[in-house]
Amino acid sequence: MKQYLSILLSGLMAALLFSACTGDVDDPNIWAMSAESVGVTAPSGTLPLPNTTIYALKEQYSSYFVNNNTWTQIKKDVVFDGVVCANDEGGNLYQTIMLRDIDEEAGTDASIILAIKNSCLYPYFKMGQRVRVNLKGLYLGNYSYMPRIGQPYWTSVITTGSSTGNYRLGPILFELLQTNVELVGKPDPTAPELTPIDYTDEEGERWLCNTTHMSYRYCPQLATVRGYIKEMYKAYADIAESGQYLDGKEPLPKIFAPEVLEDQGYGVDRTLLFVHQTGKWMTIRTSTQNDIAFMRLPADTCTYTGVMSYYTGWQMQLRYTSDLKHQ
Amino acid sequence: MNKVVTLTAAAWALAVMGLMGQIMPQTVVGMEGSVTQTTEDDGSDFSFTESQLDDDVDAAQTISNVASSNNDPYLSQVGFRWSAMRFRVRALDNMYSTTFLNGLEFNDLELGRYNYSLLGGLNDLTRQKEGSTGFENNSFGVTGIGGGDNINLRASHVSKGNKFTLTACNRNYKARAIYTFGTGVTSRGWAFAGSFGYRWANEGVIEGTFYDSFSYYLGAEKRWDRHALSISTFGAPTKRAQQGASTEEVYWLANSHYYNPNWGYQDGEKRNARVVNDYEPTLIITWDWKPDPKNQLVTTAAFKYSNYSSSSLGWAGDAYDPRPDYYKNLPSSIFNVYDPEYLGSEWQSSNPQAREQWTTLYDFWTSSKANRQINWDRMYLVNKENALLGGDALYYVERRHNDQLVWALSSTWTHAMGKSQKLLAGAYLNHTIGLHYKTMDDLLGGVFFTDVDKYAINDYGRDAIQAQSDMRHPNRKIKEGDRFGYDYNTYVDVAKLWAQYGLQRGPWNLDVSAHLVATQMQRDGKMQNGQGQVQLQDGSFHDNSFGKSGWARFMGGGGKAQLAWTPIAGQRLSLAGSAEKKAPLVRNAFVAPRVQNNYVDNLKLETILSGEATWLFQVGEALVGKVNAYYSRFIDGVEQTAFYNDANFSFTYLTMSKMRRQHYGLEMAVSYKILSNLSVHAMGTLSGAEYTNNPYAQLNTEGMNQEDNAKVNLWKNPITGEKQDLRVLAKGMHVGSTPLSALNLGLKYNKNYWFLEFNANYYNNVYVGFSPYRRLSNIVENYVFDNQGAYLTTKAYATETWPITSDEERDAFRKKLKESGGVVFDQHGNIVGSFGAEQEKHDGGWMFDASIGKSIRFKNRSTMSINLQLQNIANNTDLRTGGYEQNRDDNYYTLSSDPKIGKQKTYLFSKNSKYYYANAFNFYLNVSYRF
Numbered sequence A: 001m002k003q004y005l006s007i008l009l010s011g012l013m014a015a016l017l018f019s020a021c022t023g024d025v026d027d028p029n030i031w032a033m034s035a036e037s038v039g040v041t042a043p044s045g046t047l048p049l050p051n052t053t054i055y056a057l058k059e060q061y062s063s064y065f066v067n068n069n070t071w072t073q074i075k076k077d078v079v080f081d082g083v084v085c086a087n088d089e090g091g092n093l094y095q096t097i098m099l100r101d102i103d104e105e106a107g108t109d110a111s112i113i114l115a116i117k118n119s120c121l122y123p124y125f126k127m128g129q130r131v132r133v134n135l136k137g138l139y140l141g142n143y144s145y146m147p148r149i150g151q152p153y154w155t156s157v158i159t160t161g162s163s164t165g166n167y168r169l170g171p172i173l174f175e176l177l178q179t180n181v182e183l184v185g186k187p188d189p190t191a192p193e194l195t196p197i198d199y200t201d202e203e204g205e206r207w208l209c210n211t212t213h214m215s216y217r218y219c220p221q222l223a224t225v226r227g228y229i230k231e232m233y234k235a236y237a238d239i240a241e242s243g244q245y246l247d248g249k250e251p252l253p254k255i256f257a258p259e260v261l262e263d264q265g266y267g268v269d270r271t272l273l274f275v276h277q278t279g280k281w282m283t284i285r286t287s288t289q290n291d292i293a294f295m296r297l298p299a300d301t302c303t304y305t306g307v308m309s310y311y312t313g314w315q316m317q318l319r320y321t322s323d324l325k326h327q
Numbered sequence B: 001m002n003k004v005v006t007l008t009a010a011a012w013a014l015a016v017m018g019l020m021g022q023i024m025p026q027t028v029v030g031m032e033g034s035v036t037q038t039t040e041d042d043g044s045d046f047s048f049t050e051s052q053l054d055d056d057v058d059a060a061q062t063i064s065n066v067a068s069s070n071n072d073p074y075l076s077q078v079g080f081r082w083s084a085m086r087f088r089v090r091a092l093d094n095m096y097s098t099t100f101l102n103g104l105e106f107n108d109l110e111l112g113r114y115n116y117s118l119l120g121g122l123n124d125l126t127r128q129k130e131g132s133t134g135f136e137n138n139s140f141g142v143t144g145i146g147g148g149d150n151i152n153l154r155a156s157h158v159s160k161g162n163k164f165t166l167t168a169c170n171r172n173y174k175a176r177a178i179y180t181f182g183t184g185v186t187s188r189g190w191a192f193a194g195s196f197g198y199r200w201a202n203e204g205v206i207e208g209t210f211y212d213s214f215s216y217y218l219g220a221e222k223r224w225d226r227h228a229l230s231i232s233t234f235g236a237p238t239k240r241a242q243q244g245a246s247t248e249e250v251y252w253l254a255n256s257h258y259y260n261p262n263w264g265y266q267d268g269e270k271r272n273a274r275v276v277n278d279y280e281p282t283l284i285i286t287w288d289w290k291p292d293p294k295n296q297l298v299t300t301a302a303f304k305y306s307n308y309s310s311s312s313l314g315w316a317g318d319a320y321d322p323r324p325d326y327y328k329n330l331p332s333s334i335f336n337v338y339d340p341e342y343l344g345s346e347w348q349s350s351n352p353q354a355r356e357q358w359t360t361l362y363d364f365w366t367s368s369k370a371n372r373q374i375n376w377d378r379m380y381l382v383n384k385e386n387a388l389l390g391g392d393a394l395y396y397v398e399r400r401h402n403d404q405l406v407w408a409l410s411s412t413w414t415h416a417m418g419k420s421q422k423l424l425a426g427a428y429l430n431h432t433i434g435l436h437y438k439t440m441d442d443l444l445g446g447v448f449f450t451d452v453d454k455y456a457i458n459d460y461g462r463d464a465i466q467a468q469s470d471m472r473h474p475n476r477k478i479k480e481g482d483r484f485g486y487d488y489n490t491y492v493d494v495a496k497l498w499a500q501y502g503l504q505r506g507p508w509n510l511d512v513s514a515h516l517v518a519t520q521m522q523r524d525g526k527m528q529n530g531q532g533q534v535q536l537q538d539g540s541f542h543d544n545s546f547g548k549s550g551w552a553r554f555m556g557g558g559g560k561a562q563l564a565w566t567p568i569a570g571q572r573l574s575l576a577g578s579a580e581k582k583a584p585l586v587r588n589a590f591v592a593p594r595v596q597n598n599y600v601d602n603l604k605l606e607t608i609l610s611g612e613a614t615w616l617f618q619v620g621e622a623l624v625g626k627v628n629a630y631y632s633r634f635i636d637g638v639e640q641t642a643f644y645n646d647a648n649f650s651f652t653y654l655t656m657s658k659m660r661r662q663h664y665g666l667e668m669a670v671s672y673k674i675l676s677n678l679s680v681h682a683m684g685t686l687s688g689a690e691y692t693n694n695p696y697a698q699l700n701t702e703g704m705n706q707e708d709n710a711k712v713n714l715w716k717n718p719i720t721g722e723k724q725d726l727r728v729l730a731k732g733m734h735v736g737s738t739p740l741s742a743l744n745l746g747l748k749y750n751k752n753y754w755f756l757e758f759n760a761n762y763y764n765n766v767y768v769g770f771s772p773y774r775r776l777s778n779i780v781e782n783y784v785f786d787n788q789g790a791y792l793t794t795k796a797y798a799t800e801t802w803p804i805t806s807d808e809e810r811d812a813f814r815k816k817l818k819e820s821g822g823v824v825f826d827q828h829g830n831i832v833g834s835f836g837a838e839q840e841k842h843d844g845g846w847m848f849d850a851s852i853g854k855s856i857r858f859k860n861r862s863t864m865s866i867n868l869q870l871q872n873i874a875n876n877t878d879l880r881t882g883g884y885e886q887n888r889d890d891n892y893y894t895l896s897s898d899p900k901i902g903k904q905k906t907y908l909f910s911k912n913s914k915y916y917y918a919n920a921f922n923f924y925l926n927v928s929y930r931f
Helices: A002-021 A054-060 A174-180 A202-209 A234-238 B002-022 B075-085 B248-254 B345-350 B352-367 B376-388 B454-460 B706-712 B807-820
Strands: A071-073 A079-086 A096-103 A108-117 A130-134 A139-143 A146-154 A167-170 A181-184 A221-229 A267-274 A281-287 A302-310 A314-318 A324-326 B045-047 B062-064 B098-101 B129-132 B148-151 B161-169 B175-182 B190-201 B211-224 B227-235 B238-241 B263-266 B269-272 B275-279 B282-292 B295-315 B395-417 B421-442 B483-505 B508-525 B533-535 B541-543 B552-568 B571-582 B606-619 B623-645 B650-675 B678-691 B696-701 B739-751 B754-766 B781-785 B791-793 B822-825 B831-835 B845-857 B863-871 B880-884 B914-917 B922-930
Touching: A054 A079, A054 A096, A054 A108, A079 A108, A096 A130, A108 A167, A108 A174, A130 A174, A139 A167, A146 B352, A174 A181, A174 B352, A202 A221, A202 A267, A221 A281, B075 B678, B075 B739, B075 B754, B075 B845, B248 B352, B263 B376, B345 B352, B376 B395, B508 B571, B696 B706, B754 B880, B807 B822, B807 B831
Parallel strands: A108 A146, A281 A314, B045 B062, B098 B148, B781 B822
Antiparallel strands: A071 A139, A079 A096, A079 A130, A096 A108, A130 A181, A139 A146, A146 A167, A221 A267, A221 A302, A267 A281, A302 A314, A302 A324, B129 B148, B161 B175, B161 B922, B175 B190, B190 B211, B211 B227, B211 B238, B227 B282, B238 B275, B263 B269, B275 B295, B282 B295, B295 B395, B395 B421, B421 B483, B483 B508, B508 B552, B533 B541, B552 B571, B571 B606, B606 B623, B623 B650, B650 B678, B650 B696, B678 B739, B739 B754, B754 B845, B781 B791, B822 B831, B845 B863, B863 B922, B880 B914
């Protein structure tokens, strides 16, 4: 009997020792990890060296930026570098990073949007990160005049209507980062590309009011503008607006993007009146459902920094809540 | 004396039955509530065989109790033969069966079910049991209509001697060892017994799963005079990884019906995100007293401390959904692959980019196993990078705890009145505290996590109260091991009185029983969740989350009777019927138990009416069989489904109330001995189980304020504009995830202690579990029939007509109604028809099983038995055991967008239910040595 018991106890001990290990996995060495090592972006050095710049690219394919919602597929190695100067960390930009390249020798400064189908890009594409993109197989064109790299898609179909949706240049599949995008070095918080173009003075406002500047060359831009919000100007502050799609009025005090006012693009436009150019204005566009959307609309004159683009006029999307500064 | 007792018992039984008509729920609808939720991917049930008894099945594979009535040729075999297809007797949930341990009812008061993992790995003990059908009398208590078992855990009932068992198999676990001993009753009246088991798989038959379970039982018993006192303790600390269901597209991409989306590689090693820790140490004390040969009193007290938790991936902020089979990762999210127009050459050639993207995703899925599993390393990287920015962990593993403290007591008095009459009466008390909370299991390289509702932040802003999980500790930074999200207790008390009386007169046999049950329940919030704050007219908030709710009280009960006639030996005809009022389960009682105390609407006793007619026959020694017809009706049921609803990115509860169902069918079993050692058998059932009305519906979404919750519950009449009660169009839907038809043909042979058995099983009428959300009356299309014969859709476009001017158009409309469902109104706003979306029925199929065994008796009187079971010999890997529809409709809305403009998603959820498949060919080799 003792013999059996000793066998049994030995077996149980062995079993318990075994069981302590089952299913447990050691923590990985997170400091050795990178977007490349976890299979998000292409291995370092696998993409061809750059053979163009963002500026040259936009000039070369200018026709696809001039005509609204047009694009072309790039079928050869077209490679450029850009520095991330806007991403989705603040939640106001969706599936978007903005790449900017300043070539001091050539005196050029140009930016383009890289649209990627993923809701959380900023951990991979931090501000100041240099990114190399090979356009082979990707599409270059514009979405509502915004120059971007993407892939075409059909927008959603109205439930039982006859519409088949709209054909637009959407984001590239996240999986394509493995073959078409490479991170170069570490993020550089001092990169010149992170400095916005200043349009806050009178000269800057004049530049903005010159409609000839509403061109793909200057779109998108990381810019700073100055002004005050029309919807908060004097008596307007207490007048709640009605939404286009939903019954009811916006709640007071006003915020940048209440859901009741959102349009089909899930954003809300506010009007920024310039300080020096009386009666002139541009749009501050904010997506709903992020921290910027819930910021109180300022009644005073402020500076706004963000991604500036144009459609019928200039519009800006802030990157972070800190992009709004009271003066 | 006997007559007095008889009359008293009969009067009491009749009084209880009569009282049923007067019972009203004493529902004190307080302001609070809570419980364990079975999420939608935990939906299906299955029954057990001896070998599967200790599989410790997932909630997704909850064992259904098969009342193993020892004398019933159907029920005694059905569990063994059809468990592979998760067959449930009469399509009943386990909550309608009752399991007793030493005469004490052990069904969980929160879930209603008995948890078989309680005795997992202790198979030598669970064989000692008495089973009964739902109508017949027994020696332990009143069972549900699904019948019941009483497992005897007294030490004296464990076979004397030692038994050692070794098992090898390729199922959830791969190896098992059990050692059991029993001393029998010694000359001094003592009996001791013990059993120890261990089940293990580094990787089970499903990839990415593992199994690690130790189990123990210790029992002692002392007998003296006419008394016996026994004490038993047991438990099975278990850690196991789960399998998840997936869509047919994903199975196709993975080239396997056994693809498991729950695991992925972490630094090259497999890691499962869904790991269950389960340990329910239990203590049972039983006092048996037999004052005289005619009377017996069995009193059992038990305490159980259940520790159950399961892990799950969580993600915060705007982090991308980490599930590998998230629909946006799938090729079918690129274009509508179910529409022939999109597959046609014309569309394909004019949209080459669609095929290109589809191919990219297809290649990604099929090029590497790692690509189609969870990417743990990526989550670690994202957390590291966000931590460097000073942010929260964006990905984490949370552990959802559903612990329980149970005190239970029962006493059963048995009185024999001569040889022909028997009376049993008993009382049962149970006090259960459910403890429900979640903890941070692993921050995956992150530093902290802020305890807020990320979706409420997106909807209402970071400063909104709805964003706070606990307003008493706003924006609390939590670390691993901390509680977060929700934390609440539930209290359920049950007191039951019951009696049963059996009478035999000549060929007649009468069984009558009745019971009376008082139930009360309450929620006690340990966190002050922001969503549980009710805004009053003056703008202030009333807390409806922290602290105790009011009590909900119910007085239920019922009675049943069975009359059997045995005109000649071997022929028995019986008729039985029962009526019962059953209290709702606490798990279904609160609108959003994790965050607030409100009870659901229409919370009342469920009425269960049931009847059956049975013919049991035996012709000589050769032919034995049974034929049975049954019908059961369920009225005023309450059923809650909880699921992550990515239509509004939040955890949603959908409660159906005033629900009606019926279950009916025929059962048959026959066995014929061709030779003394060769017999053939057949067994079959043909049944139905379906919803018979459109129950009331109530939605509640965590993180949503009152106003928005009211919006998702709103259903307006398209003509009058009046608010209507929200309904689930469930009428005609079938109970899913069990075969409603099954047939077994087989033969048995034995010679010289060799045993052979072969079975061929055919299964059919298995339905996918239907989604009530997809069938909500405000989710399906609403149509209006005008006097020109045209239909107007009122949801997508208020002004769009759907003219019906030809038979083709009429047929097309009918087809659309059948497939997608809808509500049709006349021009006055009256409902002229309601149609639930079509429910998918799986293909039927065959499965062949065999077993071979040998018993060996050694000279020293020790014995060895060897048994090999082979299941699914033909390796049929296409048999769906069940599954569920995704709780999502095909259209996309936001609360703020025009409700008339629903946009159709490219990915069609209606075409992508998730399925479970019966195991491929598998074996179970068992060797036991008794000495």
